[in-house]
Amino acid sequence: MIPNANRRYVFAARPTGLAGPEHFREETVPIRMPGAGEVLMETQLLSIDPAMRVWISENPGYVPPVQIGETMRGFGIGKVLASGDPRFAPGDMVQARPGWQSHATLLASDVQALDPALGSPLDWIGLIGMTGLTAYFGIRAVGAIKPGETVLVSGAAGAVGQMVGQIAGIEACRVVGIAGGAEKCAILTGELGFHAAIDYKAEPDLAAAIARECPGGVDVFFDNVGGPTLDAAIANLRLGGRVVICGRISQTASGELYGVKNLGLLIGKRGRIEGLLVTDFTARFGEARHWIAAQRDAGRLKQRMHVIDGLDQAAVGLGMLFKGENMGKLVVRVAG
């Protein structure tokens, strides 16, 4: 039985600060059955990511902005309900970019089948999804961690941050996380194997706190946050230290950008700062998923998920990310 109503959230107003439900409009439209080379997907899980706030800004830079009137863009997992393409059959579990809608009619070439042997649908959206892959390639390929090095992670309790810390720990690094609040810090050290955690909300001088927890300095700083945290980390960088810029959640929706003052220190430290986009590593996603799944199966790696229910909660969730209200990977369960 295929339903005939597609519920969707359309981008309705470009935000200047944080994004919330007021920037999206609910619509119900008929479902369009797939033509040749198309697939109809029922959305079950939607990934809610800080990058989404960038996609709805006027000039994201690396992708076209979401336009007013478009269904909000987003990654998700779901089930094939009908297929006009021989590669997919009803009942297949797939990943794609359905956006914020209950049903999406997509080009089959934009849809990938999930291998259930490698992980559950929640794993496919987190641990072995874009989140886990971003952490894997960010800290290993871009950060180029070596055993024995000290790794500092900002936004450490966030989706990517917690994975980065655990992966670096598996690779025999000493891992220090920065997060907001005692509860998050306790989870980092108690549950996720971080060697130390810094509660930035409780530290009057973040650079001094980093120096205290990383007494020999920082070899690799994995930054999800940007802003003054980046300055504090550069001040503590060791000779030959690397900074991976993955995100800058403190700056994404802020009116005035923070100016980073410590770049001059990179000369004496021979430090490196590099930006990361996981899509550069698409050809190696398979190898990464197998590594992550093996670590998970051995009990060395897990992803804390923060699941909220209902498509109408997607925009609420987007706001939560920027207020630090999520603990781990934020997912909206739409169906299933």
Added chain:
Amino acid sequence: MIPNANRRYVFAARPTGLAGPEHFREETVPIRMPGAGEVLMETQLLSIDPAMRVWISENPGYVPPVQIGETMRGFGIGKVLASGDPRFAPGDMVQARPGWQSHATLLASDVQALDPALGSPLDWIGLIGMTGLTAYFGIRAVGAIKPGETVLVSGAAGAVGQMVGQIAGIEACRVVGIAGGAEKCAILTGELGFHAAIDYKAEPDLAAAIARECPGGVDVFFDNVGGPTLDAAIANLRLGGRVVICGRISQTASGELYGVKNLGLLIGKRGRIEGLLVTDFTARFGEARHWIAAQRDAGRLKQRMHVIDGLDQAAVGLGMLFKGENMGKLVVRVAG
């Protein structure tokens, strides 16, 4: 005939802004004859470099600061007058760090013989000295230029900048220089083979000027200047672009550091910023000197020198660097 008076300039007062003669004190002291394993060097040429302002700051970071009462530190070229070491004989031309003094008694292990076949004393201080080596390794090894790429150089009329531009040009890059004033710009394009030059003093919007002269974007930005110039260059960086931070002359003696706001763009651009110190490449200085000398002999590479006469002009020269009053490599001729 060995004289018995050493004239020297001692660091006398730590500057807060620009450095000048008021921060140094002239002294005349007896020359100390070299003991076993030592060499007495007559200083002939002294290199005047922006880094010297960093060395006399309270906390240079990568080297110990020059202390009040010490002879001012500096690279130079000179002649051996007396030797207590079998590796050197009177009359040998050598390079070392004599500092700002007419005669220096140095450990022989801190002194290197010059190969006159590779270049003149002026070449050894510029073209195949630290200046040329910094440019060579900075743009080739750190910047990792490839033929056909667009290279942007700030401080392009300065000692390192002019070398960077020419080396990138030899490597078949398109080279755009940023300098202050029409005269410097004319020398870059007319004499040093730059494809275009931007007079930052005549441009109300430097980012727009870079976009105009680098219409496809910047693959490698070699930065001697720092500050807002760095922001303007990052805004124009291409996908996979690199920034080599060699110096930050706009920030070295400034009271308040400029905050760089465009680091977030590195994510979408997968850009890289890396600090450079030439001493990391010591093991490869020989190969670099041979390459540079061969390019010079073929007429493809030259170093414009700015020579001022007299040890008493060293501190004046240091100030000139920060006011943009030199055109090319600044050298003080002390003797010879």
